[in-house]
Amino acid sequence: MREYLPLLIVGGAVGAFALIFLIAYLSMKDKKEAIGFDRSMKDTEIIRRLMVYARPYRKNFLIVLLLVLISIAYDIASPVIMGRIESMVKEPFELGRLWLFVAVYAGILLISLASTFLQAIVLQVTGQKILSRLREDLFVHIESLSHAQLNQIPVGKLVTRVTNDTGAISMMFTNILVNLVKNSFIVLGVLGAMLLVNFELTLMILCFVPFIVLFTWIFRKFSRRAYRRVKDGNTDINTFLSENLTGMKIIQIFNREEAKQAEFEEKNKKLTAAKYQQIMVFGIFRPLVYMLYISSVLCLFYLGGRGVLQETVFLGQVIDGGVIVTFYMFISKFFNPIQSLAEQFNMLQSAMASAEKIFTIFDMVPEIVDAPDAIDLPSVRGEIEFKHVWFAYKEGEWVLKDVSFKVEAGQTVAFAGATGSGKTTILSLLCRNYDVQKGEILLDGIDIRHIRIASLRSHFGQMLQDVFLFSGTLRSNIELRMDGVTDEDVMKAARFVNADKIIERSPDGLDEEVRERGSNFSAGQRQLISFARTVLHRPEIMILDEATANIDTETEVLIQDSLERMMNIGTLLMVAHRLSTIQHADKIIMMSHGRIIEEGSHAELLALQGRYYRLFMLQYDKAQLKAGLQPV
Secondary structure, eight states: GGGGGHHHHHHHHHHHHHHHHHHHHHHHTTTTTTTTTSSSOOHHHHHHHHHHGGGGGHHHHHHHHHHHHHHHHHHHHHHHHHHHHTTTTTSSSOOOHHHHHHHHHHHHHHHHHHHHHHHHHHHHHHHHHHHHHHHHHHHHHHHOOOOHHHHSOOOOHHHIIIIIIIHHHHHIIIIIIIHHHHHHHHHHHHHHHHHHHOHHHHHHHHTTTHHHHHHHHHHHHHHHHHHHHHHHHHHHHHHHHHHHHHTHHHHTTTTOOHHHHHHHHHHHHHHHHHHHHHHHHHHHHHHHHHHHHHHHHHHHHHHHHHHHHHTTTTTTOOOHHHHHHHHHHHHHHHHHHHHHHHHHHHHHHHHHHHHHHHHHHHHSOOSSOOOOOOBBOOOOOOOOEEEEEEEEEETTTEEEEEEEEEEEOOOOEEEHOOOOOOSSHHHHHHHSSSSEEEEEEEEEEGGGGGBHHHHHHHHEEEEEEOOOOOSSSSSHHHHTTTTTTTHHHHHHHHHHHTTTTHHHHHTTTOOOOOGGTTTOHHHHHHHHHHHHHHHHHOOSEEEEEEEETTHHHHHHHHHHHHHHHHHHTEEEEEOSGGGSSSTTTTTTEEETEEEEEEOOOOHHHHHTTTTTHHHHHHHHHHHHHHHTTOOO
């Protein structure tokens, strides 16, 4: 019994560590829901959905698998060759045999290196193709979401999904999965080779396998939680930066830099703590596997040394110096893949966490979709009718209440009323940015829910108060990548809405740089550019939402002139707080608390002396006072 005492000590130490970590895992298992331990989506479901993107490239992966099998020949054959060289010490030495073994060893090594190189090239090319397709599908899906759904998701979170999270998934296809397969083949191949060389020493090494499986299983659980917290922390910081960098001017105006810095530091500390936890998990697992490796080496030298000295025979096999050298290298080849599992599991959990977040976006079913019988409208007259429309952004909180009105083709109709009365909501419903809960909206007598969304919106030109210009040039912002448009077409549209003066004053003309959100242009200039953009796309129906708000007097004159011209293009719907801008409309609809309270022309509403009359006179008196005149 005393002769096996060293083995019992090693076994006891390994067992003690296993018991400690098993207890730690079981103590946390009951708390997993409270700490966000598990993901809501199973790993098998994530893998199944990811394989949809990998399936078109299965030939590439088969080639990689073949290269993997070739490359692992070195890991299996090299220990045997080294063991044979060691055995030559006891045998009559032949230099020719030594050179033969060295040549075989070098040949296998070169083939393995070449296979590994080709494997990396094929994987990287394939992985980038998969990643590109995944990014495109995700972006297209985000484009299909409704305004209400997009309002629920911070922009920074969407950016993280399309960039960081897809990058983590790329590592799965280019590194993790192949290495897992490769390491599995290495482990199986090494085990098979060890059984052929010596049964006794192989059984000794197999005694450590249950502990390897146990430690790996526990590490997988801890790693999953750590990586989820890191991903959540990254998303929070990206969301915070996206919002606050965009609003940095407001932060500076109100002198809130220190408050925002403190808020950022708090989020940064949470991410740092999550990173520390991830490093801690990694720092515990790898030394544990290394401990098992050292323990198996100690057991090898002890049993192997006794076997050589006592010339032990086990199932007809003996142990000599060559066998010990072979198994020493085999143990290294056996444990190296398992040790690398720590790093691979880190990347795997990162990819899994990222994939879950991406599929969460994919699982958002677009609320505004084409009906099965939806049709295309090649052209429209511009006749619009609301029939008993009810709408609420939140259930039970009606923004529009039984709204009915009709707009004849080619008419100019303006909506007026207090903020929150439902004016802008009417325009949003018309373009199907949202769907009504009750009633129907007709375009040329057809319910807009029976018209394809792309076809419906192609007939509308929207000019909003908060004009959005993209980074690029004046040309690209007016064209918006419209096919078949020449510079003359762009300038013709610009001249029609008085935007040509902006282009002519710019040093580079149409090639003048437009910075992010058009920050190098004034609000009035941005508005005129948006007018040119709308006119160029030749819509049959135009929507103008508070386009003259916060505009200087000189620019307002240009915009008013542009509006009078655009009234002759087709149907025009306007929303304005300045009643002076809508006096020439064919019809004015006065809104209050989601209902239509007055309807008629400017003259008719003044004669009625109702809400519109009082609001107009109030604005008229203010204008007189501002001009230095005495009120009538």
